[in-house]
Amino acid sequence: MRLSQLPWTTLKETPAEAEVVSHQLLLRAGLIRRLTSGIFTWMPLGLRVLRRVEQVVREEMDRAGALEVLMPAVQPAELWQETGRWERYGDLLLRIRDRHERDYCFGPTHEEIITDLARRELRSYRQLPVNYYQIQTKFRDEIRPRFGLMRAREFVMKDAYSFHLDQDSLDTTYAAMAQAYTRIFRRLGLRFRTVDADSGEIGGSRSQEFHVLADSGEDAIAYCDADGYAANVEMAPTFPPAAPRPAPAAALARVATPDSRTIEEVSALLRTAPARCLKTLLVEAADGGLVALALRGDHNLNAVKAERLPQVARPLAMATAERIRAVTGVPTGFAGPVGLDVPLIVDHAAAALADFVAGANAEGFHHTGVNWGRDAPEPAVADLRNVVPGDPSPRGGALEIARGIEVGHIFQLGDKYSQAMHATVLDQDGRERIMTMGCYGIGVSRIVAAAIEQNHDAQGIVWPAPMSPFDVTLLVLNPKNSDAVTAAAGALYLQLQEAGLEVLLDDRDARPGVKFAEADLLGIPHRLVIGERGLKEGLVEYRRRRDGAEEKVASSDAVAFLVRQLAATDPG
């Protein structure tokens, strides 16, 4: 592509609307433009990146035996009513109505559509297993779209759905998909991690997420390189402390803490470590009352774990200040286990405390020297907290925490949808059997953003080679001043293309500094410069974007040299 033919606008200044690097650089490099909140246009150069990601995904899905289809984006309400999600999915579902006042939605996901398709198309166990996939535009009316492509409302997703007669078959396909996903992210040149995950609203049993590692990631991942364990912190279990609880040493005392409600305030006032304080949280209970959840002051509540408790209302809801006052008679900030009259569930670590500080269930007072069994009943104990660095891994090592961006998620759905929609086949004995399903998603457009979050520097984007919009960019310096330079550049441009490379030729009538700066911003991994200076000696200049490594190459060797560079950097 000749840049002189492309109306390409870059931005020197960061648009005010962009908060995260990927969003800023996508806008500055002219790869996307915002139409409205969470909805973007892919510009010519940006679309090339998206297409390259799609292509890798497509190749690996095909290799894994999945079948590409393209389902409609607009879906009739009836199918969603069949599974009950027309109501349950809530406002995330963009509902639309046609001229006949019939209800539709713009598809946020396609379980209903594919299950409907499967129950029509699949009649016999002989046709199973089958795995359909598509790469398609989804719409989710997010409460708050943000971070550009990271959480857009309209986005490109690869979603696959597999159908099976039994669990063994599902296990096989699930494993094949896990392997395909690993190949995809590896081929794209991304640093990523596969983690155990909560299956969430979509339902089902087994579930794993694929996270691109980046400090700006919205998710926290607990992992241990030594033993290979990795899980979303939502899922990573904690264990009862190995050491037994110390015997009580201090007497229970009631102290005035008039304006101290938070752990920070109380621990500062009483000169105690937060780890020696009890954090008592009041949440809505399943029976309509409240439940108290207690943690060590330096630990955080894990909502997924809390929701699993039968006593706790789903979804997890912290009690409001009014509710707390109405039920306990005390304002927020002073709840504690001594004399508490709502049910109490305590985290392992907090149950191992002795002589600790806790709220006194009276406005302006806390207790010190509190001990379980003596001052408050031996509590019901559960795993309630998020893991912290250093916690033991389930496999024996010690956990570390990293930030990640979720770009893929695979689930075993079981018969949740096939049951609701009666998707059956006849088995070997001629009996009708509900099919078992798996589903497998990749956030294709999100990968583009995640790749930038992980690969950028002060100058701009540093594309992993497999998803770069071009393999190489060829800058022609001052083409107007020298016909020889222009001719040499044109010839090299053709030769590179003949060698099978995608080339971006910067033949614009622009100053060299502009070309250098914009090339860095755009982030193509390999750059060749052809200018009067070098050409006199028969040389072109090579520069690698990632580390700035430079080399002068005889123009006659340039193509061969570049082919070698590409081979060295392309993992695919």
Add this chain to the structure above:
RNA sequence: CGGGGUGUAGCUCAGCUUGGUAGAGCGCUUGCUUCGGGAGCAAGAGGUCGCAGGUUCGAAUCCUGUCACCCCGACCA
């Protein structure tokens, strides 16, 4: 949806407190000079100050309403 914030030229922003002629930098156009890391000089084009109503002789500025966008929380690829 709750809380916070912002809407002035394509982009980044000033002007608003204390009402009176709409500004700067970048970008764009033309010319000259430049030309190996986002050039210099000169001349230009470009704005119903988000929208609607109100107050006023007069509103970007004050008041009311409304819309859009951004940020913080719960959800997700």
